Amino acid sequence: IPCSEGKYSAYSGAIVCDLCPMGSYCDKADEPPKPCPAGVFCLEGQTTGTPCPTGYQTTLTGQSYCRICSPGHYCPNPDGNPILCQPGYANNKHGRVECDLCPSGSFADVAGLAYCVTCPPGYICTNARTAPMSCPLNKARGQTICPAK
Numbered sequence: 001i002p003c004s005e006g007k008y009s010a011y012s013g014a015i016v017c018d019l020c021p022m023g024s025y026c027d028k029a030d031e032p033p034k035p036c037p038a039g040v041f042c043l044e045g046q047t048t049g050t051p052c053p054t055g056y057q058t059t060l061t062g063q064s065y066c067r068i069c070s071p072g073h074y075c076p077n078p079d080g081n082p083i084l085c086q087p088g089y090a091n092n093k094h095g096r097v098e099c100d101l102c103p104s105g106s107f108a109d110v111a112g113l114a115y116c117v118t119c120p121p122g123y124i125c126t127n128a129r130t131a132p133m134s135c136p137l138n139k140a141r142g143q144t145i146c147p148a149k
Contacts, residue, residue, distance in 0.1 A: 002029060003017035003029035003030075004017065004029075005047050006019065006020050006026055006044075006045035006046055006047050007019055007020060007026065007029060007045070008020060008026045008028075008029050008030070008031065008032065008033060009029060009030065010032070012030070017029070019044055019045050020033050020042075020044065020045050020046060020047075021033055021044060022042065022043055022044045022064035023035060023036055023041075023042055023062040023063055023064045024036060024042055024062065025042045025046045025047060025048050025049050026045075026046070026047060027047050027048060035061045035062035036049040036061060036062055036063055036064075037049065037061055037079070038058060038059050038060060038061055038079035039051060039052055039057065039058060039059075039066075039077070039078035039079025039080075040052065040058075040063075040078075040079075041058065041063050041064055041065050041066050042062075042063070042064060043064060044064075051078055052066035052078035052079075053066065053078075054095070054097060055068060055069050055075055055094070055095030055096055055097055056068050056069065056075065056078060056095065057069060057075045057077065057078050057079065057080060057081070057082065058078070058079070059079060059080065059081055066078065068094045068095050069082050069094060069095050069096055069097075070082065070094060071091055071092050071093060071094060071114035072084065072085055072090070072091060072112040072113055072114045073085065073091065073096075073112065074091060074096050074097055074098050074099050075095075075096070075097060076097045076098070084111040084112035085099035085108070085111060085112055085113060086099070086111055086129075087108055087109055087110060087111055087128075087129040087130070088101065088102055088107070088108055088127070088128040088129035089101055089102065089108060089113075089128075090102060090108045090113045090114060090115050090116045091114060092114040092115050101128065102116035102128035103116065103128075104125075104128075105118065105119050105125055106118050106119060106125065106128065107119065107125050107127070107128050107129070107130065107131065107132060108128065108129070109129065109130050109131040116128070119132050120132065122134060122135060123135060
């Protein structure tokens with residue numbers, strides 16, 4: 001019997017059609033299920049996979065879901081691994097495709113931070129990618145330039 005969309009027969013001349021399983025798609029009724037490719041997920045009975053939404057990813061084949069990108073990372077490619085936010089950048093939200101540049105007076109001196117760190121009193125933050133430097137005579141108050149007085 002001919003199988004309907006999203007179903008397949010395990011062998012030629014079968015009288016029963018099986019529903020295509022999760023993690024696979026069945027684009028031809030007379031062929032076995034095919035695993036979903038990376039960056040795509042497949043629910044039960046699908047004839048094609050569904051691309052991971054923006055900010056989600058999976059690097060594995062045969063998946064029935066995509067993972068949301070976590071804080072401190074960004075996911076520009078649905079079939080790629082999450083990428084750590086580079087020094088000078090941070091991301092405190094899930095599902096992002098880019099990280100935010102640390103604002104003036106803050107820094108992220110290591111990769112993968114969810115939040116930029118505010119420049120502490122007595123230090124100067126001239127570069128968002130590096131740790132703050134102490135000011136002479138403890139003159140700075142979380143500023144990017146040490147006060148003259």
